[in-house]
Amino acid sequence: AQKVTQAQTEISVVEKEDVTLDCVYETRDTTYYLFWYKQPPSGELVFLIRRNSFDEQNEISGRYSWNFQKSTSSFNFTITASQVVDSAVYFCALFTTSGTYKYIFGTGTRLKVLA
């Protein structure tokens, strides 16, 4: 079975705090891709990052960083020095190359950054 679990439904932090959003996935495929999307209050879904299953290097982009660990089937997302503009719902997604080539989204984590 293919599945994405985002156990944190909602997180609240105070501005400038660091916050980590968890994502755990399940797949039997050896080739797959993991994504994070951001959905701000305006409603659109914004692509943040893609990682393939053969590349376990962590990635940093400004205040954002991602930690991919195949041993624990996790692809966690950390925001350093959070800002109010980071308030959004964040979705983790799994894309596999078997079956019908489609995303499986997690249920999302709502992040509230308080001023």
Place this chain on the structure above:
Amino acid sequence: DAGVIQSPRHEVTEMGQEVTLRCKPISGHNSLFWYRQTMMRGLELLIYFNNNVPIDDSGMPEDRFSAKMPNASFSTLKIQPSEPRDSAVYFCASSLGTASNYGYTFGSGTRLTVV
């Protein structure tokens, strides 16, 4: 590029009426996806097209839903007759290829309310 364009942004209709949602993908993208987002079920893939051909419509809830892509620059999702449980945000997304190497670009969504 203007991105993926969806219309209307908001639609309120009475139960039993026909509803048509429209999507213009990014020029040059050859895959188009329709998603539905609800609080209860999260993001669900309804159908996707590749080169204007429906590839997987297993997510279409029932015969009341139909989708067409008459050309590379336009797609519709039709609900007839609509029911209150169809109330949701419907997203259209497009990508180059099957999105294994690229994230999707999502439209801003159509918020459908069936009363």
